[in-house]
Amino acid sequence: MKKRSVTIAGHRTSVSVEEPFWQALQEIAGRDGISVASLIAAIDQRRAPEDNLSSAIRVEVLRRVRDER
Numbered sequence: 117m118k119k120r121s122v123t124i125a126g127h128r129t130s131v132s133v134e135e136p137f138w139q140a141l142q143e144i145a146g147r148d149g150i151s152v153a154s155l156i157a158a159i160d161q162r163r164a165p166e167d168n169l170s171s172a173i174r175v176e177v178l179r180r181v182r183d184e185r
Contacts, residue, residue, distance in 0.1 A: 124157045131156065132170050140177045 119132045133141075145155040156173065163172035 122153050122156050124153070124160050129169070131173065133173050137174055137177050140181070141173065144177070144180055 117132050117134050118138065119130050120138070121128050121130050123129075141152050141155060145152045148155065156169075159172050159176045160169055163169065
């Protein structure tokens with residue numbers, strides 16, 4: 117697992133996700149024509165306050181992969 121720093125809504129935060137999830141985030145962002153930081157910010161806005169951002173990222177990647185089938 118690798119910790120990465122991103123800026124969301126003007127503040128820096130660290131996100132820890134496994135490399136395959138990070139690669140999937142990059143692919144999804146590329147297909148959507150947005151930056152990875154923008155994709156993470158969108159995920160952050162949609163998640164419930166009690167949900168961990170790293171977990172929300174994993175769930176979003178899984179959802180997108182399933183939707184592609």
